[in-house]
Amino acid sequence: MSGRIITIKNNKGGVGKTFITAQLAHGLSLLEKKVLILTSDSQNNIFNYLLKGNKDFENGLKAEISKRKGEYFRLRENLYFLPLENSSFGSQFIKEIPNYLERMKKEYDYILIDSIPTLKIDNIFLENSDYIIIPAFCDEVTIEGILNLIGEIGKEKILSIVVNKFKSTEIQNYFLEQLKGVLENTTILFPDPIKQLSFIEKMLYNKKTIWEYSNKEATQVQESFYEIIKNIEMKNN
Ligand SMILES: Nc1ncnc2c1ncn2[C@@H]1O[C@H](COP(=O)(O)OP(=O)(O)OP(=O)(O)O)[C@@H](O)[C@H]1O
Numbered sequence: 001m002s003g004r005i006i007t008i009k010n011n012k013g014g015v016g017k018t019f020i021t022a023q024l025a026h027g028l029s030l031l032e033k034k035v036l037i038l039t040s041d042s043q044n045n046i047f048n049y050l051l052k053g054n055k056d057f058e059n060g061l062k063a064e065i066s067k068r069k070g071e072y073f074r075l076r077e078n079l080y081f082l083p084l085e086n087s088s089f090g091s092q093f094i095k096e097i098p099n100y101l102e103r104m105k106k107e108y109d110y111i112l113i114d115s116i117p118t119l120k121i122d123n124i125f126l127e128n129s130d131y132i133i134i135p136a137f138c139d140e141v142t143i144e145g146i147l148n149l150i151g152e153i154g155k156e157k158i159l160s161i162v163v164n165k166f167k168s169t170e171i172q173n174y175f176l177e178q179l180k181g182v183l184e185n186t187t188i189l190f191p192d193p194i195k196q197l198s199f200i201e202k203m204l205y206n207k208k209t210i211w212e213y214s215n216k217e218a219t220q221v222q223e224s225f226y227e228i229i230k231n232i233e234m235k236n237n
């Protein structure tokens with residue numbers, strides 16, 4: 001087996017990186033793929049969105065890399081999470097990340113990395129990723145940030161840009177069209193925007209995923225995520 005690494009990245013906070021990571025990871029695991037979530041964010045918010053039980057841990061990614069002692073949390077069937085202890089990273093740790101990822105690729109079909117807006121170790125994750133997914137919010141600051149990010153990492157690795165927390169206002173529609181224009185002649189997937197919904201707020205509060213609901217609002221959001229999942233699976237077959 002050689003798993004694929006997918007990093008969910010943008011340069012702005014609160015746009016939905018962790019939410020999107022959780023939905024894609026659970027969606028892939030439901031297709032009977034073995035999925036591991038890693039994070040460069042020692043807040044470990046994945047716990048907040050996916051785990052109802054006890055989230056105490058001592059040994060995370062750092063202990064795993066230095067002593068193979070990481071505590072892997074099973075979040076759902078086929079879905080695992082290795083948290084991060086803190087954000088002080090020695091050069092040895094950073095140097096060992098690629099080897100660790102190579103080892104995990106033999107065990108997991110997909111490794112999803114939930115990142116944070118600014119952090120050097122993300123460069124290591126980005127370099128070692130097969131694909132990058134960028135959450136977007138339709139305002140000027142975020143769109144500018146995304147254009148810069150595309151410039152930095154190049155279009156080749158970017159699998160999708162996902163607009164999240166969308167409200168159909170005049171301004172947001174304007175930026176949505178702008179983004180569409182930028183992506184027109186690329187292979188970057190641009191699914192229907194995910195709306196800002198109180199349903200999603202509640203869902204996250206209850207530590208559930210979009211795949212655990214079947215109401216109309218959920219179905220719409222599922223469609224956007226399924227488009228990405230289908231694309232990931234297609235590339236991998
Ligand atoms: N589509 C949505 N509708 C409603 N609320 C949302 C939606 N997406 C995200 N949220 C809420 O927005 C907040 C930020 O989401 P999330 O934690 O996924 O962002 P993030 O990019 O990971 O943030 P950070 O940069 O802090 O890691 C959360 O409180 C989450 O519940």
Ligand SMILES: [Mg+2]
Pocket residue numbers: 017018019041045114115
């Ligand atoms: Mg987050």
